[in-house]
Amino acid sequence: MLLMVSINLIRLYGGLIIGQPGSADFAHPTSIILSLGTILITLIFALAFSGILRQLAVMFGLLAGTLLGIALGSADFSGVGHGPLFSFPQLLPFGWPIFDLSASLPLLIYAVISMAEATGQTIATAEIVNSTQNVQQTIPRTIRGDAVMSLLGGYFWHLLNYHLRRKYWGGTHH
Secondary structure (H helix, E strand, O other): OHHHHHHHHHHHHHHHHHOOOOOOOOOOHHHHHHHHHHHHHHHHHHHHOOOHHHHOHHHHHHHHHHHHHHHOOOOOOOOHHHOOOOOOOOOOOOOOOOOOHHHHHHHHHHHHHHHHHHHHHHHHHHHHOOOOOOHHHHHHHHHHHHHHHHHHHHHOOOHHHHHHHHHHHOOOOO
16 A cells, blocks of 8 residues: 555655646656756765754755755745735635545545554654563554644645646646
């Protein structure tokens, strides 16, 4: 199952990197260089270092990708100063949720798979940190916590919604 999720994420983010067919920047070499450079630096830090440097590999990869983007002239920070420094997210940006049975059935399958994944991650994390907690009691709490955070994230426009909306509906929130 993890393989299926990984394949779908590669397809999703590959589309974000390459762009939409027919657009002016479709498969632009700069986008591909930036993404590969970011991945390469992340892998170098993850494989070549240990301790805190290894744990911060993703952050260093993103920082290197940003610096590479600045060097290549692809970084655009012009909109940074126009928004408020702090703000609250918009509640229910698409209106009240509606129930659709045909959309709910595949999500039920996803929910079961997500519970299996959370179970495995909870057991693995407990073993890694030598937890003294009863894993049989921790697993249901972990799954409930995942469910609550997913529900709250849907009300406040969390990151997955943003990427799916850009991919399938071709736009951003505004």
